[in-house]
Amino acid sequence: MTPAERLTKAAVAERALRLADEEGPDAITIRRLAKELGVTPMALYWHFKNKDELLLGVVDHVLSDVRADRTAGDPWQKQLRTIVETVVGVMRAHPSLPELLHSTDKTQTPSFTRATNDTLALLADAGFDVEESYWIAMYLLNGAMGLVAGQPGCPATVPPEKAEEWRRQKRVQMECLPADRFPMMIEFAKTFERAPDLERYYAFGLDLLMSAVETMAVSR
Numbered sequence: 001m002t003p004a005e006r007l008t009k010a011a012v013a014e015r016a017l018r019l020a021d022e023e024g025p026d027a028i029t030i031r032r033l034a035k036e037l038g039v040t041p042m043a044l045y046w047h048f049k050n051k052d053e054l055l056l057g058v059v060d061h062v063l064s065d066v067r068a069d070r071t072a073g074d075p076w077q078k079q080l081r082t083i084v085e086t087v088v089g090v091m092r093a094h095p096s097l098p099e100l101l102h103s104t105d106k107t108q109t110p111s112f113t114r115a116t117n118d119t120l121a122l123l124a125d126a127g128f129d130v131e132e133s134y135w136i137a138m139y140l141l142n143g144a145m146g147l148v149a150g151q152p153g154c155p156a157t158v159p160p161e162k163a164e165e166w167r168r169q170k171r172v173q174m175e176c177l178p179a180d181r182f183p184m185m186i187e188f189a190k191t192f193e194r195a196p197d198l199e200r201y202y203a204f205g206l207d208l209l210m211s212a213v214e215t216m217a218v219s220r
Contacts, residue, residue: 013061020096063111068118076125127220147205152196167192
């Protein structure tokens with residue numbers, strides 16, 4: 001069996017995703033991907049007619065695990081939080097995903113549509129109407145993107161061995177601000193003395209997102 005015959009749609013999407021994570025979504029082209037996989041471009045056209053279809057295939061692939069467990073006896077709050085946690089986890093693992101979601105019509109992918117439908121069903125259980133539920137679903141999606149984009153600590157371009165020095169420079173920079181004008185920023189500078197607790201950050205962020213939904217649900 002030739003490499004082209006062994007190639008699956010999932011394998012193509014996975015390699016394209018890896019390329020996007022390493023070099024950005026713009027690095028994905030049919031020709032480049034075919035070279036990476038050791039096949040001719042025609043072998044990829046069997047699965048995806050063009051680059052737009054390929055990008056949609058990548059989004060569909062990476063969101064395949066985002067779903068509610070409709071058979072579970074867990075309350076809607078727990079199931080909804082699990083969905084948001086899964087989305088955040090996928091974005092942490094694949095930094096190209098937010099840009100892919102912005103640059104494609106994600107509503108054309110089965111995984112995104114299923115995840116959205118699951119979310120709407122859970123929010124209906126919470127007492128929201130379908131329009132409100134959709135607004136909340138988009139708020140949670142964009143909140144998840146914001147959490148990942150705002151992750152504290154060094155930029156991804158800073159090598160791990162230089163992280164401590166990067167934090168030191170940030171601390172010194174803030175500590176040099178005028179104390180009479182920016183006392184809280186100078187106080188915040190102390191947090192750069194240690195590496196951020198990312199798990200605490202994400203748990204706090206998820207609590208922040210979910211508390212807004214849960215508080216509004218009480219009035220329903």
